[in-house]
Amino acid sequence: xxxxxxxxxxxxxxxxxxxxxxxxxxxxxxxxxxxxxxxxxxxxxxxxxxxxxxxxxxxxxxxxxxxxxxxxxxxxxxxxxxxxxxxxxxxxxxxxxxxxxxxxxxxxxxxxxxxxxxxxxxxxxxxxxxxxxxxxxxxxxxxxxxxxxxxxxxxxxxxxxxxxxxxxxxxxxxxxxxxxxxxxxxxxxxxxxxxxxxxxxxxxxxxxxxxxxxxxxxxxxxxxxxxxxxxxxxxxxxxxxxxxxxxxxxxxxxxxxxxxxxxxxxxxxxxxxxxxxxxxxxxxxxxxxxxxxxxxxxxxxxxxxxxxxxxxxxxxxxxxxxxxxxxxxxxxxxxxxxxxxxxxxxxxxxxxxxxxxxxxxxxxxxxxxxxxxxxxxxxxxxxxxxxxxxxxxxxxxxxxxxxxxxxxxxxxxxxxxxxxxxxxxxxxxxxxxxxxxxxxxxxxxxxxxxxxxxxxxxxxxxxxxxxxxxxxxxx
Amino acid sequence: xxxxxxxxxxxxxxxxxxxxxxxxxxxxxxxxxxxxxxxxxxxxxxxxxxxxxxxxxxxxxxxxxxxxxxxxxxxxxxxxxxxxxxxxxxxxxxxxxxxxxxxxxxxxxxxxxxxxxxxxxxxxxxxxxxxxxxxxxxxxxxxxxxxxxxxxxxxxxxxxxxxxxxxxxxxxxxxxxxxxxxxxxxxxxxxxxxxxxxxxxxxxxxxxxxxxxxxxxxxxxxxxxxxxxxxxxxxxxxxxxxxxxxxxxxxxxxxxxxxxxxxxxxxxxxxxxxxxxxxxxxxxxxxxxxxxxxxxxxxxxxxxxxxxxxxxxxxxxxxxxxxxxxxxxxxxxxxxxxxxxxxxxxxxxxxxxxxxxxxxxxxxxxxxxxxxxxxxxxxxxxxxxxxxxxxxxxxxxxxxxxxxxxxxxxxxxxxxxxxxxxxxxxxxxxxxxxxxxxxxxxxxxxxxxxxxxxxxxxxxxxxxxxxxxxxxxxx
Numbered sequence: 001x002x003x004x005x006x007x008x009x010x011x012x013x014x015x016x017x018x019x020x021x022x023x024x025x026x027x028x029x030x031x032x033x034x035x036x037x038x039x040x041x042x043x044x045x046x047x048x049x050x051x052x053x054x055x056x057x058x059x060x061x062x063x064x065x066x067x068x069x070x071x072x073x074x075x076x077x078x079x080x081x082x083x084x085x086x087x088x089x090x091x092x093x094x095x096x097x098x099x100x101x102x103x104x105x106x107x108x109x110x111x112x113x114x115x116x117x118x119x120x121x122x123x124x125x126x127x128x129x130x131x132x133x134x135x136x137x138x139x140x141x142x143x144x145x146x147x148x149x150x151x152x153x154x155x156x157x158x159x160x161x162x163x164x165x166x167x168x169x170x171x172x173x174x175x176x177x178x179x180x181x182x183x184x185x186x187x188x189x190x191x192x193x194x195x196x197x198x199x200x201x202x203x204x205x206x207x208x209x210x211x212x213x214x215x216x217x218x219x220x221x222x223x224x225x226x227x228x229x230x231x232x233x234x235x236x237x238x239x240x241x242x243x244x245x246x247x248x249x250x251x252x253x254x255x256x257x258x259x260x261x262x263x264x265x266x267x268x269x270x271x272x273x274x275x276x277x278x279x280x281x282x283x284x285x286x287x288x289x290x291x292x293x294x295x296x297x298x299x300x301x302x303x304x305x306x307x308x309x310x311x312x313x314x315x316x317x318x319x320x321x322x323x324x325x326x327x328x329x330x331x332x333x334x335x336x337x338x339x340x341x342x343x344x345x346x347x348x349x350x351x352x353x354x355x356x357x358x359x360x361x362x363x364x365x366x367x368x369x370x371x372x373x374x375x376x377x378x379x380x381x382x383x384x385x386x387x388x389x390x391x392x393x394x395x396x397x398x399x400x401x402x403x404x405x406x407x408x409x410x411x412x413x414x415x416x417x418x419x420x421x422x423x424x425x426x427x428x429x430x431x432x433x434x435x436x437x438x439x440x441x442x443x444x445x446x447x448x449x450x451x452x453x454x455x456x457x458x459x460x461x462x463x464x465x466x467x468x469x470x471x472x473x474x475x
Numbered sequence: 476x477x478x479x480x481x482x483x484x485x486x487x488x489x490x491x492x493x494x495x496x497x498x499x500x501x502x503x504x505x506x507x508x509x510x511x512x513x514x515x516x517x518x519x520x521x522x523x524x525x526x527x528x529x530x531x532x533x534x535x536x537x538x539x540x541x542x543x544x545x546x547x548x549x550x551x552x553x554x555x556x557x558x559x560x561x562x563x564x565x566x567x568x569x570x571x572x573x574x575x576x577x578x579x580x581x582x583x584x585x586x587x588x589x590x591x592x593x594x595x596x597x598x599x600x601x602x603x604x605x606x607x608x609x610x611x612x613x614x615x616x617x618x619x620x621x622x623x624x625x626x627x628x629x630x631x632x633x634x635x636x637x638x639x640x641x642x643x644x645x646x647x648x649x650x651x652x653x654x655x656x657x658x659x660x661x662x663x664x665x666x667x668x669x670x671x672x673x674x675x676x677x678x679x680x681x682x683x684x685x686x687x688x689x690x691x692x693x694x695x696x697x698x699x700x701x702x703x704x705x706x707x708x709x710x711x712x713x714x715x716x717x718x719x720x721x722x723x724x725x726x727x728x729x730x731x732x733x734x735x736x737x738x739x740x741x742x743x744x745x746x747x748x749x750x751x752x753x754x755x756x757x758x759x760x761x762x763x764x765x766x767x768x769x770x771x772x773x774x775x776x777x778x779x780x781x782x783x784x785x786x787x788x789x790x791x792x793x794x795x796x797x798x799x800x801x802x803x804x805x806x807x808x809x810x811x812x813x814x815x816x817x818x819x820x821x822x823x824x825x826x827x828x829x830x831x832x833x834x835x836x837x838x839x840x841x842x843x844x845x846x847x848x849x850x851x852x853x854x855x856x857x858x859x860x861x862x863x864x865x866x867x868x869x870x871x872x873x874x875x876x877x878x879x880x881x882x883x884x885x886x887x888x889x890x891x892x893x894x895x896x897x898x899x900x901x902x903x904x905x906x907x908x909x910x911x912x913x914x915x916x917x918x919x920x921x922x923x924x925x926x927x928x929x930x931x932x933x934x935x936x937x938x939x940x941x942x943x944x945x946x947x948x949x950x
Binding site (some may be wrong): 031038040041042043044045047049050051052053055056060062064099102106108152155156157159160161163164167187188189191192193194195196197198199200201207213214216219220226227228229230231232233234236237247248251252256261262263264273292293294298345346348349351354355356358361362365370371372374375377390 | 513515516517518519520522523524526527528530533537539571574575581583621626627630631632634635636638639642648655662664665666667668669670671672673674676689690691692694695701702703704705706707708709711712717722723726727730738739740767768769820821824825826829830831833836839845846847848849850851852
C-alpha cells in the first residue's frame with residue numbers, strides 16, 4: 001500500500017479520467033442515476049479534516065472499522081450487505097474539475113489543498129465479511145486500512161452505502177424466514193427514499209432471499225428477476241373490469257397477473273372465472289390474480305374457492321398491501337392459500353427500524369491503537385476479527401471478537417477484498433452472495449430465526465482487546 | 476397539450492438528445508449521482524400497461540392526483556416538497572439507446588413498442604401546490620393531466636420524489652417549531668437511505684426552515700449553507716486533545732467548532748478554555764464547541780459554566796446525537812444553553828414515521844370521472860382543488876376539497892406549473908420556497924404547531940365531489 005494517495009499523478013489526471021472511467025461512471029454519463037456518488041457526497045467536516053491532515057502531513061496508516069453498536073429491538077441478527085457498492089465507490093473516487101472549481105469558489109479551502117484533492121485516490125486495503133453473512137452488534141463488518149486522509153474521507157459514503165443495504169437485507173431476511181419458502185417480490189420503489197434507495201433495496205432484498213423485484217432498473221443493473229402485475233388505474237381506465245382483464249391477457253398471454261380488488265374482490269374473482277371460460281378455446285390462460293386490500297387471509301380463501309369452483313385451479317393468488325414479516329407470518333399461520341407476496345414500503349424503508357446505530361470508528365493510527373470513551377458510546381480498540389464457532393450440525397453457537405494478531409481459534413469472517421486500492425479478485429456474483437445468505441440463514445439457531453426477540457448468541461470480547469483497552473485508558 | 480407523446484420525433488432523437496440534455500443530465504455525465512432518474516427507474520407494470528395502452532390506442536387525456544391518504548399519528552400537517560425534482564424528471568424523461576437495447580434483450584416487449592418508447596416524452600400538464608405549502612390528508616398536492624400512457628408511466632418516480640421530500644420537510648418542520656428560532660443543521664447524510672436521499676433530505680430540511688446542512692453536495696447543487704465541525708477520530712488521531720484542537724483552529728481560524736466529548740466532556744471544555752487563553756495573543760478564536768453524547772441539557776449547562784468562568788463567553792455550544800423534535804423541545808424546555816442543533820439520522824429517515832401513505836390515483840379518463848372502491852382504500856373522483864379559508868389574522872381556519880369546475884369560494888392552492896411538458900415559468904428559488912414555508916408554519920393554529928397530536932382543521936369534501944362519486948357508483 002502506498003504511503004499516501006497524493007504522491008503521484010496530477011490534476012489533469014482527474015479531468016482525463018472522466019472519459020476513461022470505470023463502468024459505473026460510464027453508466028452515469030448515460031444519465032441513469034446509477035451513481036458512483038460524487039466526491040462531494042460527503043460531510044463538510046471530511047474536507048476540513050482532510051485539509052488539516054494534509055497541511056500537517058498526518059498521512060500515516062489509519063485503521064477504521066464499520067460496525068453496528070446495537071441491534072434494533074426487533075432484529076435478532078443482521079445480514080451484511082453493500083460491500084460491492086462500497087468497493088465500486090472506492091475504485092472510482094476522484095474529484096472532477098467541476099467539484100474542484102466549486103470547492104474553490106466557496107473560499108473555504110486553501111488553493112494548495114484543492115490542487116492536492118485533484119490527485120486523491122483511494123489506495124488502501126479493505127477487509128470485510130462477505131455480503132450475505134450473518135452479523136451481530138459490535139462486530140467489525142468492514143475494516144479499512146489506508147493513509148489517514150483517505151481512510152477518514154470515505155467515511156460518509158461508506159456508512160451511507162453499508163448502512164442502507166445491511167438495513168434492508170436484514171429486514172428482508174425476516175420476511176424470507178416468515179414466508180416459509182413462498183416467493184417474495186420487492187414492490188417498494190415508489191416509497192423508497194429516492195432513486196438509489198429504490199435500486200439498492202431491490203438488490204439487498206434479493207441478496208437476502210427475495211425472488212425478484214418490480215424495479216426495472218434493478219433488473220437491468222443487477223440482473224434481478226423482474227415481476228409485475230397491473231395497477232388499479234388500468235382497470236379504471238377501461239369500460240369494464242372484464243375488458244381490462246381481457247386486454248391485458250391479450251397483450252401478455254404468457255405472463256399476466258390480474259388485479260382483482262379495484263371494486264370488489266369477490267366480484268373480481270368471478271370475473272376472472274368468466275374470462276377464463278371465454279379464453280379457453282384460444283388457449284390463452286390467466287396465470288395469477290393479485291389481492292391488494294381487505295383481510296388478505298379471508299379474501300384469499302374466498303377467491304381460492306371461487307377460482308377452484310370455476311375450473312381455475314391453476315390460477316395463482318398473489319397478495320400485497322402493507323405487508324411485512326409479521327403480516328406474512330400471520331397469513332402463513334392462518335394457512336391462507338397464497339402463492340406469493342409483494343412486499344413494498346415496509347421493506348424498502350425498513351419501517352419498524354428505519355436506521356441502524358452503525359458507525360465507522362478509528363481503531364489505530366500510525367501503529368497506535370485508540371478508542372473513544374464518550375458517555376454511552378465507548379468503542380473497543382485495535383484491528384479486530386470475528387471468530388465464529390458452530391456446533392456439530394453447523395449451527396451457529398458463539399462468536400468472539402478478537403484482535404487480528406491473536407492466535408486463531410475459529411473460523412474468521414473478515415477476508416481481504418481490496419489491497420492498494422484494487423480488488424483482490426473479481427467481485428462475487430449477486431447469485432453467489434444470495435446463496436451464501438441462504439446458507440447463513442439456515443445456520444441460525446431456531447431462536448434467532450424466530451420473528452420474536454431471541455436471546456443473542458454469546459459474543460465474547462477477547463482478552464487481548466480488553467487488555468489493549470486498559471493500556472490505552474491508562475496512558 | 477398534444478394528444479399523444481408518440482406522434483413526433485423518431486428513435487434517433489433519443490440518442491441525439493443525450494448530448495444536448497438539460498442541465499441535470501449534463502451533471503450526471505460528470506458522474507455526480509445527481510440523477511434525473513433513468514427511465515428504467517420504474518415498476519415493471521408501468522411498462523406492461525404502457526404497451527397495452529399503446530397497442531389499443533388508449534391515449535386520451537387522463538387525470539391523476541397525488542395525495543396522502545392518512546397522516547402519520549405524530550404529524551399534524553405536511554409540508555409539500557419535491558415538486559422541483561419532479562418537474563426536472565418530467566422535462567428530461569426519455570429512454571436512451573442502452574435502456575431500449577436492454578428492454579429488447581429481455582424478450583418481454585414487442586419490437587414496435589420498443590420503437591415507440593424511444594419517442595416517449597412527457598407532454599402533459601401539471602398543477603401543484605407550491606413547495607412549502609401546508610397540506611393535509613386527501614388533499615391533491617400534484618395533479619397531472621396527460622395522455623394516459625404518459626400520465627401512467629411517470630407514477631413510480633413521481634411518488635418516489637414527492638413522497639420523500641414531503642416526508643422529510645414535514646419532519647423537519649416539527650424540528651423547526653421545536654427549536655424556537657435556534658439554528659438547525661442537517662447532519663443526516665451517512666444514515667440517509669442512499670445518495671439521493673442524502674442530498675434531497677438536505678434540500679427538504681432547508682426548505683422547511685433548517686439553516687444549513689453538512690452535506691457538501693447539497694451545498695453545491697442547491698446552494699444550501701454548509702456547516703461542519705470535526706469527528707471524534709480527528710481528536711483520536713492527535714497525540715492529545717489540545718493538540719487536535721490547536722491544529723484545527725490553526726487551519727480554520729474563522730470557522731471552527733471543536734468536538735469536546737471524545738474522552739470526557741467537561742475535561743474537553745476545560746481544554747478549550749486553556750487553548751483559548753494560549754491563543755489570545757495570536758488573535759485566533761474558538762467559535763463554538765460541540766457535545767455529541769450524554770445528558771445534553773446537563774452537559775451544556777456545565778460546559779457553559781466552564782467556558783464563561785474561563786473567559787470564553789463568546790464560544791457557542793452546539794449539540795448533536797440522536798436529536799429529533801422531541802429531544803430538541805426537551806432541551807428548549809429545560810432552558811439548556813444551546814446555540815444550535817445538529818439533527819441527523821432521525822431527520823433524514825423520518826425515524827418515527829419513515830413513510831407516508833401516499834398514492835397517485837386516476838381521477839378521470841377520456842372525460843369520464845372514476846374512483847376505486849377497494850376496501851379501506853376508496854378514493855374521491857374528479858379533477859380537484861384545495862380551497863383554503865383563513866381567519867382575520869390569517870390563521871388557517873378550514874379547507875375544502877372541491878372540483879376544479881365548482882364555483883370558487885376561497886383561496887385555491889393548486890397552480891399551473893407545467894403546460895404541454897414545459898414549465899409555465901422559471902422555477903422559484905429554494906429561498907423563495909423556504910420563505911413560503913416559514914409563512915405557512917406561522918399561519919398554523921397553535922394546536923397544529925404543537926408536537927402533540929392536535930385536532931385537525933375541518934377539511935370539507937364538496938357536495939360536487941360527493942355527487943360525482945354517487946353518479947359513478949350508480950353507473
